[in-house]
Amino acid sequence: MPGIVEVRNLRKSYAKLEAVKGISFEVGYGEVFSLLGPNGAGKTTTVEILEGLRKRSSGDVTVMGRDPEKSMNELRTTVGILPQDFNFIYNITPREALDYYKESLGLEADPGEVLARVELTDSADTVFEKLSGGQKQKMGVAIALLNDPDLVFLDEPTAGLDPVSRRALWKVIEDMKARGKSIILTTHYLDEAEKLADHVAIVNRGVIIASGTPKEIVSMHHKADRIMLSGSDKLQSILSSMQIHHKREGRYLVIESDSIDALFSIVERLKGSSGDIEDLILKRETLEDVFVRMVGEEAAYEN
Ligand SMILES: Nc1ncnc2c1ncn2[C@@H]1O[C@H](COP(=O)(O)OP(=O)(O)OP(=O)(O)O)[C@@H](O)[C@H]1O
Numbered sequence: 171m172p173g174i175v176e177v178r179n180l181r182k183s184y185a186k187l188e189a190v191k192g193i194s195f196e197v198g199y200g201e202v203f204s205l206l207g208p209n210g211a212g213k214t215t216t217v218e219i220l221e222g223l224r225k226r227s228s229g230d231v232t233v234m235g236r237d238p239e240k241s242m243n244e245l246r247t248t249v250g251i252l253p254q255d256f257n258f259i260y261n262i263t264p265r266e267a268l269d270y271y272k273e274s275l276g277l278e279a280d281p282g283e284v285l286a287r288v289e290l291t292d293s294a295d296t297v298f299e300k301l302s303g304g305q306k307q308k309m310g311v312a313i314a315l316l317n318d319p320d321l322v323f324l325d326e327p328t329a330g331l332d333p334v335s336r337r338a339l340w341k342v343i344e345d346m347k348a349r350g351k352s353i354i355l356t357t358h359y360l361d362e363a364e365k366l367a368d369h370v371a372i373v374n375r376g377v378i379i380a381s382g383t384p385k386e387i388v389s390m391h392h393k394a395d396r397i398m399l400s401g402s403d404k405l406q407s408i409l410s411s412m413q414i415h416h417k418r419e420g421r422y423l424v425i426e427s428d429s430i431d432a433l434f435s436i437v438e439r440l441k442g443s444s445g446d447i448e449d450l451i452l453k454r455e456t457l458e459d460v461f462v463r464m465v466g467e468e469a470a471y472e473n
C-alpha cells in the first residue's frame with residue numbers, strides 16, 4: 171500500500187539557491203514521521219511543498235494520493251497545518267478563531283475541547299496580541315487540530331513552550347497516533363523525536379543524510395557510550411593504576427567505549443573504590459549525540 175505521503179526526488183530552488191536537492195521518503199498511515207536538521211536544512215521548504223503552500227521545482231509528491239500543488243483545497247478538511255512561527259493576522263481570541271474556522275469549514279468540532287487539549291482554556295478569551303509567545307503557539311496547534319485531521323503537519327510545534335506544555339503536546343501527539351492519525355513533525359528537540367517518532371529523516375543542506383527509526387539511526391552511527399566519574403582527587407590515579415584509559419571533561423573523568431559490556435565490567439572493577447566516587451553516570455549515546463556529530467562533521471568537512 172502506498173504511504174499517506176510520498177516524496178520522490180524532490181527539488182526546490184529559490185533563485186540560485188538549491189534548498190532541497192532531490193530528497194525521497196515515504197510516510198506510512200498512522201506513523202509519526204520526524205524531519206530533523208540544522209537551521210536552513212530545507213525542512214520547512216519540504217513540508218510547505220507537501221502542504222501545497224510552495225511550488226516544487228521538480229520531483230513527485232503525493233499527499234493522500236493527490237498532488238498538493240493542485241488539490242490542497244480538497245485536502246483542507248482532512249489535513250491540519252501548524253506553520254513554523256505561527257502568526258495570526260486578526261486580533262481575535264483563540265475561542266473566536268476556532269469558532270470562525272469551525273463555521274467556515276463546516277466542522278463538527280468542539281472548540282472548548284480542543285482548547286483544553288492544548289492547555290489553552292485559561293487564555294481562550296484573551297486577544298491574540300496579548301497572548302504570550304507559547305500561548306500563541308498553542309493557538310496555532312489548536313487550529314491545526316480543530317478538524318481532527320487524518321494527517322497533521324507540525325513545524326516546530328513545541329518551540330517556545332514551557333516543559334509542562336511541551337509534555338502536554340507530546341500527549342496530544344501520542345493520542346492522535348493511538349487513534350491511527352499520521353503526523354509529520356519538525357523539531358529541534360532531539361529527545362522529542364526520539365520519544366515520539368516511528369521514523370526519522372535527518373536533513374542537512376537539502377539532502378537526507380540518515381533515515382530510519384531513532385534506534386536504527388543511533389545503532390548505525392553509534393560511536394561510543396561513556397562512563398562519567400567524579401569524586402576524590404585519588405580517582406585519576408585509581409583509573410591509571412587499573413590501566414583504564416580516560417580523559418578529563420570539566421569535573422568529570424570520562425571513559426569511552428563502543429562496547430557497553432566493557433563499560434559494565436569497568437563499573438564492576440570500580441566497586442572497591444566506591445568511597446572515592448561521588449557521581450557515576452553511565453551514558454548511552456542518544457539521537458542528539460549522533461545528530462550533532464553527523465551534522466558537525468559535515469560542516470567541518472565543508473569549511
Ligand atoms: N522564500 C524563500 N526565498 C528564498 N530563500 C528561501 C525561502 N525560504 C527558504 N529559503 C532558503 O532555503 C533554505 C532552507 O530554508 P528552510 O526554511 O526550508 O529551512 P529549515 O530547515 O526549515 O530551517 P529552520 O530549522 O531554521 O526552520 C535556507 O537557506 C533559506 O534561506
Ligand SMILES: [Mg+2]
Pocket residue numbers: 213214215254325
Ligand atoms: Mg523551518
